[in-house]
Amino acid sequence: MARVKIDNYAYANVPRLGFVGWLRWIWRQVTSMRVALILLILLALASIPGSVLPQWPQDAANTQGFIDENPFWGPLLDRLGFLDVFGSAWFTAIYLLLFASLIGCIIPRCLVYWRELRAPVPPAPTRLDRYEPVTASAPQGARVVMRNAEFALSPEVSPRSGERGGRQSRRLVHRPRLWRWFADYLIRVDERERRGDDADSELALSAHKGHVRELGNLIFHVSLVAILIAMATGSMLTYRGQALIVVGDTFTNAVVAYDSYESGALFSEDQLEPWTLTLDDFEAEFDLVGLPTEFTAYATLTEPGQEPRQVETQVNRPIQVEGAKIYLQGNGYAPVFTITDADGNVAFEGAVPFLPQDDVYTSTGVIKVPDVTSGEQLGFTATLLPTAVVDGDTAQSLHPSPANPVIYLQAYTGDLGLDDGVPQNVYELDESQLSPVRGDDGQPLVVEMQLGDTIELPDGLGTVTWEELPRFAAFDLRRDPTLPWLLGSAIAALVGLSMSLFAPRRRIWLVAPLKPHAGRKTTVVEAAAWAPAHDTAVREELERVLVAATGRLTEAAPTPEER
Amino acid sequence: MNAQELSWLALWGAVALYAIAMVASSIHLARVADAKVAAKTRAKAAVAAGGVADERPAPASALRAGSEPEVRVRSRAAGIAKSTTLVGAILNGIGVVARGIEAGHAPWSTMYEYTITGTFVAVVVFLIVQSRRDVSYLAPGVTGFATIALGIGMTVLYEASTGLRPALQSFWLVVHVSIAIIATGVLIVGAVATVLQLMRDYRDSGTAWLQRFRWIEAVPEPAKLEALAFRLHAVGFVLWTFTVMAGAVWAEHSWGRYWGWDPKEVWSFVIWVIYAAYLHARTTQGWAGRRSAVLALIGFVALIMNFTVVNIFFQGMHTYA
Numbered sequence: 112m113a114r115v116k117i118d119n120y121a122y123a124n125v126p127r128l129g130f131v132g133w134l135r136w137i138w139r140q141v142t143s144m145r146v147a148l149i150l151l152i153l154l155a156l157a158s159i160p161g162s163v164l165p166q167w168p169q170d171a172a173n174t175q176g177f178i179d180e181n182p183f184w185g186p187l188l189d190r191l192g193f194l195d196v197f198g199s200a201w202f203t204a205i206y207l208l209l210f211a212s213l214i215g216c217i218i219p220r221c222l223v224y225w226r227e228l229r230a231p232v233p234p235a236p237t238r239l240d241r242y243e244p245v246t247a248s249a250p251q252g253a254r255v256v257m258r259n260a261e262f263a264l265s266p267e268v269s270p271r272s273g274e275r276g277g278r279q280s281r282r283l284v285h286r287p288r289l290w291r292w293f294a295d296y297l298i299r300v301d302e303r304e305r306r307g308d309d310a311d312s313e314l315a316l317s318a319h320k321g322h323v324r325e326l327g328n329l330i331f332h333v334s335l336v337a338i339l340i341a342m343a344t345g346s347m348l349t350y351r352g353q354a355l356i357v358v359g360d361t362f363t364n365a366v367v368a369y370d371s372y373e374s375g376a377l378f379s380e381d382q383l384e385p386w387t388l389t390l391d392d393f394e395a396e397f398d399l400v401g402l403p404t405e406f407t408a409y410a411t412l413t414e415p416g417q418e419p420r421q422v423e424t425q426v427n428r429p430i431q432v433e434g435a436k437i438y439l440q441g442n443g444y445a446p447v448f449t450i451t452d453a454d455g456n457v458a459f460e461g462a463v464p465f466l467p468q469d470d471v472y473t474s475t476g477v478i479k480v481p482d483v484t485s486g487e488q489l490g491f492t493a494t495l496l497p498t499a500v501v502d503g504d505t506a507q508s509l510h511p512s513p514a515n516p517v518i519y520l521q522a523y524t525g526d527l528g529l530d531d532g533v534p535q536n537v538y539e540l541d542e543s544q545l546s547p548v549r550g551d552d553g554q555p556l557v558v559e560m561q562l563g564d565t566i567e568l569p570d571g572l573g574t575v576t577w578e579e580l581p582r583f584a585a586f587d588l589r590r591d592p593t594l595p596w597l598l599g600s601a602i603a604a605l606v607g608l609s610m611s612l613f614a615p616r617r618r619i620w621l622v623a624p625l626k627p628h629a630g631r632k633t634t635v636v637e638a639a640a641w642a643p644a645h646d647t648a649v650r651e652e653l654e655r656v657l658v659a660a661t662g663r664l665t666e667a668a669p670t671p672e673e674r
Numbered sequence: 675m676n677a678q679e680l681s682w683l684a685l686w687g688a689v690a691l692y693a694i695a696m697v698a699s700s701i702h703l704a705r706v707a708d709a710k711v712a713a714k715t716r717a718k719a720a721v722a723a724g725g726v727a728d729e730r731p732a733p734a735s736a737l738r739a740g741s742e743p744e745v746r747v748r749s750r751a752a753g754i755a756k757s758t759t760l761v762g763a764i765l766n767g768i769g770v771v772a773r774g775i776e777a778g779h780a781p782w783s784t785m786y787e788y789t790i791t792g793t794f795v796a797v798v799v800f801l802i803v804q805s806r807r808d809v810s811y812l813a814p815g816v817t818g819f820a821t822i823a824l825g826i827g828m829t830v831l832y833e834a835s836t837g838l839r840p841a842l843q844s845f846w847l848v849v850h851v852s853i854a855i856i857a858t859g860v861l862i863v864g865a866v867a868t869v870l871q872l873m874r875d876y877r878d879s880g881t882a883w884l885q886r887f888r889w890i891e892a893v894p895e896p897a898k899l900e901a902l903a904f905r906l907h908a909v910g911f912v913l914w915t916f917t918v919m920a921g922a923v924w925a926e927h928s929w930g931r932y933w934g935w936d937p938k939e940v941w942s943f944v945i946w947v948i949y950a951a952y953l954h955a956r957t958t959q960g961w962a963g964r965r966s967a968v969l970a971l972i973g974f975v976a977l978i979m980n981f982t983v984v985n986i987f988f989q990g991m992h993t994y995a
């Protein structure tokens with residue numbers, strides 16, 4: 112015999128279990144309410160580090176910084192999964208166990224429910240004592256009392272249909288609508304022998320409702336499983352990419368055109384539709400203090416085999432294309448430069464996206480010029496101030512609009528490091544093999560440029576011309592064919608939850624002797640009700656039914672205040 | 675007087691009235707407690723004297739069997755509490771609406787705006803429940819919370835209104851945020867009921883430091899409070915579920931992903947899971963009662979954390995406020 116803990120405080124001696132017995136025991140534990148509860152609590156606890164510590168998927172730069180700053184804790188936490196909590200083995204284990212528990216829990220409950228739905232209403236208990244019964248006396252006979260009670264419980268039951276016998280058939284005749292049958296009381300009335308009284312028979316009414324509550328609960332839990340399945344399927348069928356388009360440029364939907372691209376295991380790249388998107392214009396509006404009020408991108412979308420069409424998108428209004436959505440994610444400036452090298456040949460020409468660093472669009476960018484005719488490669492780091500105000504030695508931008516755009520440029524010569532085959536970040540200059548171009552004073556040279564300026568680099572290195580200042584828009588593209596399913600499951604979960612929490616589960620019983628006591632003119636009805644503890648209104652309902660059944664409440668009626 | 679001044683004055687008025695309501699309702703609660711203790715002592719004395727106190731089943735309570743004597747106390751304090759709470763709520767409402775007019779959009783985009791709206795909702799939820807049944811024992815907790823929250827809002831959190839950022843200009847702002855605030859308001863009242871339930875429960879079972887607080891006698895038995903708290907939590911939980919879902923829809927619309935484990939999303943999820951655990955615990959052997967109540971309170975703490983600590987200290991996409 113083994114001692115097994117069966118409750119918080121109790122132990123039981125149980126026979127030793129065989130292998131199958133153990134499996135069954137484990138399964139029973141996993142699907143028990145207590146384990147489900149503990150798993151829920153664990154799930155909540157396990158999520159918290161995901162908001163406190165930096166996470167790889169959300170913010171890789173910050174996470175790397177955290178690891179570098181904490182040489183002991185950083186790598187340790189990383190190895191234990193704390194820097195990618197929601198992808199970690201332990202988090203996955205918790206929610207998979209929870210869902211195993213959930214499935215193991217709802218399947219039997221669905222079966223029980225199915226049986227319950229078709230089972231007849233059980234008769235009223237022979238003794239109501241356990242349910243705090245109340246009594247009332249009525250001047251009518253028991254049959255009239257019961258018919259009134261039925262009518263009060265369910266107005267769909269016609270009070271005129273008199274016969275008593277075939278309860279089942281009458282329920283079908285008078286309550287044909289499925290939802291009513293579901294939501295209302297199911298009623299039966301039995302004529303049965305009476306115990307411990309001088310009357311020899313009695314009428315016992317038994318009214319049940321509660322199918323909606325349990326149905327809602329099952330819908331809710333099943334929908335949770337559906338949500339999980341939809342999310343898992345979605346992550347396999349999805350693809351998403353980010354692309355940055357300068358005004359006037361055209362983007363073609365292909366993996367190479369994206370700045371970043373990722374897709375689920377079941378999505379292959381040749382499923383991408385080759386549509387094109389031309390960014391015709393981008394409008395950014397700001398208020399006086401520089402807070403953004405509206406961003407609008409105007410574009411031309413050309414889908415294969417279709418006429419090009421004009422589309423317009425704002426931050427909350429994605430463009431729909433071929434089952435995917437294109438979101439406007441960010442924007443900024445992409446100054447256009449022409450750069451000539453020492454030999455006077457054009458070595459670079461084009462727009463360079465600058466990334467905004469703050470609310471006034473102080474933006475930084477990098478120009479890499481690998482293709483010089485002779486000599487060393489050129490590199491530049493630059494800062495753009497859209498509305499520059501110079502105050503002595505410092506300059507800053509006052510507003511995100513390009514009222515007085517100024518670029519501060521710093522030049523480097525050397526090896527850009529592009530030939531190593533390691534993909535480089537286009538927004539960063541690898542300075543390890545570069546040296547800054549110095550001015551006459553020997554300090555690294557910083558050049559100020561206005562729109563349209565051409566500057567000469569020292570030592571005859573070449574020239575830089577700032578031609579134009581167009582804007583760019585950053586787009587995020589995403590396809591996830593399971594979204595409608597996800598939404599559907601979520602709505603079902605919400606509906607199920609509301610049904611489960613707000614639909615009442617009630618039992619009401621009325622019992623009255625068929626032949627009154629010798630010499631008495633009134634029928635004494637005994638009534639009781641049962642509902643979950645939070646449902647305090649069931650007593651009021653019982654009262655209402657009793658009043659309707661007997662025509663009055665013999666006991667002093669409570670004042671409204673006492674309710 | 676412009677809308678900004680009106681909002682400001684009305685809200686300070688509401689703070690003052692809530693404070694008065696808190697004091698008055700506490701006084702009332704103490705009276706009720708005295709009366710209840712007196713009634714209990716009388717009943718005990720009658721039993722001790724050997725007299726059969728009252729064998730006839732009390733007819734009025736026949737349909738509402740309760741183990742405690744019903745005590746009715748009328749006090750001036752109760753009247754003051756009622757009227758100040760009501761007027762306070764009206765002023766609070768005026769303050770919110772005037773702020774909305776001043777800002778030119780629904781006033782739900784900064785912590786200050788959440789706070790003034792959230793306290794309003796909590797007090798209104800209390801008034802609604804109060805109009806159905808006597809829950810004056812919740813009044814000190816609710817008005818006390820409202821006084822403090824609104825006071826902090828007016829002094830610490832105040833920010834001049836601004837236009838809305840493009841990312842916030844959406845129908846979903848109205849849906850998602852308003853339901854979140856309403857859920858919070860309901861859960862605040864639920865938490866007050868749960869705190870009282872636990873205090874009463876522990877006092878009844880002899881916890882020493884609670885014996886000093888005689889006013890606890892004025893609140894109903896733990897089982898009744900649990901029933902009330904459950905109904906509030908149930909409503910709050912459904913609203914919170916909706917909030918999370920609407921948030922996901924909105925995130926899908928504007929960020930291109932419905933769920934990204936941003937700190938705010940993590941905490942909304944944590945809150946949801948804790949309250950789900952509470953709902954399960956209520957029906958789990960060994961957990962129903964005290965432990966489930968504690969879970970509900972942990973959920974509430976998480977809710978407040980989500981609004982305060984997470985907003986202020988955690989970087990995420992939600993840091994507009």
Ligand code: HEM
Pocket residue numbers: 142143144145147209210212213214216217328332335608611612950953954957
């Ligand atoms: C993903 C995990 C789960 C979540 C989020 C969840 C959520 C919920 C919620 C919110 C309720 C409240 C409805 C109500 O009180 O009527 C509920 C009820 C219920 N859950 Fe779950 N549940 C989960 C897993 C489970 C599991 C694994 C089981 C079985 C062991 C289970 C069994 C039940 C039962 C029996 C009820 C009805 C309680 C009652 O009202 O009597 N749930 N669940």
